[in-house]
Amino acid sequence: MMQIMVPKSRITAIHVRFVVVAPQTTWAFVQLRTDGGVTGLGECSAAGSDATISDMVEAAARSLRHTLLDREAQSALSDLRRRWTPDRTWSVVLNAVELALDDAVCRLEGIPLHATIAPAVRTRVPLYANINRAARPRTPDAFAALARRACDEGYRGIKLAPFDGPIPVGRAPVHHGLELLRAVRSVVDPGTILMVDVHDRLTFEEVVRILPDLERLDVRWLEDAVPIAEPERLVDLARRTSIPLVGGETAGSVEEVRPALECGALAVLMPDVKVAGLRGAAAMARAAIAAGSAASLHNPTGPVGTLASVHLASALPTFTVLEYAYGEVAWRSRLTRPEESVEDASLGLPAGPGLGVDLVDGPA
Numbered sequence: 001m002m003q004i005m006v007p008k009s010r011i012t013a014i015h016v017r018f019v020v021v022a023p024q025t026t027w028a029f030v031q032l033r034t035d036g037g038v039t040g041l042g043e044c045s046a047a048g049s050d051a052t053i054s055d056m057v058e059a060a061a062r063s064l065r066h067t068l069l070d071r072e073a074q075s076a077l078s079d080l081r082r083r084w085t086p087d088r089t090w091s092v093v094l095n096a097v098e099l100a101l102d103d104a105v106c107r108l109e110g111i112p113l114h115a116t117i118a119p120a121v122r123t124r125v126p127l128y129a130n131i132n133r134a135a136r137p138r139t140p141d142a143f144a145a146l147a148r149r150a151c152d153e154g155y156r157g158i159k160l161a162p163f164d165g166p167i168p169v170g171r172a173p174v175h176h177g178l179e180l181l182r183a184v185r186s187v188v189d190p191g192t193i194l195m196v197d198v199h200d201r202l203t204f205e206e207v208v209r210i211l212p213d214l215e216r217l218d219v220r221w222l223e224d225a226v227p228i229a230e231p232e233r234l235v236d237l238a239r240r241t242s243i244p245l246v247g248g249e250t251a252g253s254v255e256e257v258r259p260a261l262e263c264g265a266l267a268v269l270m271p272d273v274k275v276a277g278l279r280g281a282a283a284m285a286r287a288a289i290a291a292g293s294a295a296s297l298h299n300p301t302g303p304v305g306t307l308a309s310v311h312l313a314s315a316l317p318t319f320t321v322l323e324y325a326y327g328e329v330a331w332r333s334r335l336t337r338p339e340e341s342v343e344d345a346s347l348g349l350p351a352g353p354g355l356g357v358d359l360v361d362g363p364a
C-alpha cells in the first residue's frame with residue numbers, strides 16, 4: 001500500500017456475506033467495518049466451500065480485529081500469509097480481505113482504488129460476455145439464445161466453455177462442444193469474436209484434431225487448451241494454428257507465468273485479481289504487456305471482483321477486454337449502490353472513493 005497519512009481508524013469486524021446466484025454460483029463478499037464508520041469490500045467467490053470460506057474469514061478477522069488502518073492491519077495480514085501453509089482458498093480469502101482493507105483506506109483518503117496501482121488511462125473498460133454459467137440447460141438452443149441476446153445488447157465478444165459437462169449420454173465431449181459452438185456462431189452477428197475456454201478438458205491430440213473446426217467457426221480466443229505451465233506444448237500448439245492462445249487464471253505470481261510469456265506462444269494473459277491479489281494481477285498484466293502479449297483479466301464473478309478488475313484495467317497502459325459473467329441473474333446490477341451499469345458492453349469507473357460502491361441489503 002502507498003505511504004499515506006490516514007486518520008486513526010480501527011477494524012471492528014470482518015465477515016463474509018454469501019449471495020446465492022444460481023445452482024452453480026454463489027458469490028462471497030468480504031465486508032470490513034471500522035470504528036470510524038468507514039467500510040471496505042472484497043470478493044472471494046468460488047474460492048472453496050461456504051463453510052471453509054467462513055472459517056477462514058473468521059480466522060482472518062480474529063487476527064485483524066482491533067488493528068489500526070492501515071499499516072498495523074497490513075502487517076497482521078502479512079503475518080497470516082506467512083503463518084499458513086500455501087493453500088488456494090486461504091490465499092484467495094486473504095486477497096479478498098486485502099482488497100477490503102485497500103477499499104477502506106482509499107475511502108478514508110478519498111482516492112479511487114486504481115490510484116494505488118496507477119492513474120487511470122481509461123474511464124471505461126470493454127467487456128466480453130461469458131455465457132457459460134448462465135446457459136441452463138447446456139443445450140445448443142440455450143447457448144444460442146444467450147449469445148443472441150448478448151449480441152443485441154452490444155457485446156462483440158462471446159465466450160463459452162463448450163467441452164464442460166454434463167455431456168449428453170452417448171456423445172463425445174468434442175462433438176457436443178462443437179455442436180454448441182456451431183449453434184452460437186449461427187445466431188451471432190458477423191464479426192462477433194467467438195471465444196472458447198477448453199478448461200483443460202481435452203487432450204492435446206483432441207485439441208489438435210478440432211483446430212480446423214475451430215478455425216472454420218472463426219474462433220479467435222482459445223483459453224486453457226494446454227496448461228500455461230507447459231510452454232513447450234504452448235509453442236507446439238501455436239505453431240499449428242492462427243487462433244490466439246490464452247491463459248493464466250490460476251497463476252499467483254509473475255514467476256508462474258514467466259515461462260509462458262517468454263516462450264512467445266501466449267497471445268493473451270488473463271490473471272485474476274481474486275487469485276493473485278490486485279497488485280499481483282497488476283504485476284502479471286504488466287509483465288505480459290512488456291513481453292509483447294496482451295493483458296486481459298479473468299473475472300467470472302460478482303460485482304465487487306468485477307469492479308476491482310475495472311479499476312485495475314483502467315490503470316494498465318494497454319488492455320484488451322474484461323470478462324463479464326453474462327445473464328446469470330436479473331438483479332445483479334441492483335446488488336450495489338450505485339448500481340452496476342453495463343452500457344454498450346463496457347463498465348465505467350464509479351465516481352466515489354475506493355471501489356466506489358456499497359453492497360445493498362437484499363435482494364439475496
Ligand SMILES: [Mg+2]
Nearest residue numbers: 197223224249
Ligand atoms: Mg477460463
